[in-house]
Amino acid sequence: DAGITQSPRHKVTETGTPVTLRCHQTENHRYMYWYRQDPGHGLRLIHYSYGVKDTDKGEVSDGYSVSRSKTEDFLLTLESATSSQTSVYFCAISESPDRSGGQLFFGEGSRLTVL
Amino acid sequence: QQQVKQSPQSLIVQKGGIPIINCAYENTAFDYFPWYQQFPGKGPALLIAIRPDVSEKKEGRFTISFNKSAKQFSLHIMDSQPGDSATYFCAASGGGSNYKLTFGKGTLLTVNP
Structure with a gap:
């Protein structure tokens, strides 16, 4: 299994509070991603990173920010959580799409509930 | 705009059956x-x-069939087993964004004993 650790694995918070999810990898892969998974919507890309300090938006980036100060860590922040952000969040990594064919390795997910 | 459409949403088969999950895409650059x-x-x-x-590509009991002209691809599971019960997602990438996968909405497969 790819060395990907997400923390926390479960979190319950209240509307309006800030939340940070952490993804840590030990594979030294260049690309890192945050997806959210919701029933009926599948997996949707929030943000991704293609290197240290290099990030870009995905299809559902509103209300989320990310940071990557080290190769191994990719943080997802909800500045002011809303109930619509209740979801399961998955971090994924990829070595190099050209070499690996685009294979993503996923973490085990972080379940966030916003009350 | 949903770039990858997956069907069915859920599927129930008996052990030994051959479930088929279909996906269609819009972006010809994938x-x-x-x-x-x-x-x-x-x-x-x-x-x-x-x-x-x-x-077509086979790996064990799993086969992908690909129809480029129709912009469709499908997953076939031969001799399905209860252990194959899971959610299956198709995805696509390419066209200058080969580092970003676009996923279908998923199919929940249940294989009954």
């Missing part, structure tokens, strides 16, 4: 089509993938 398998409480994991230079 050139990589993987399928991911996800068990409850786990992250998705790559099952099998295909590129458009071939029409």
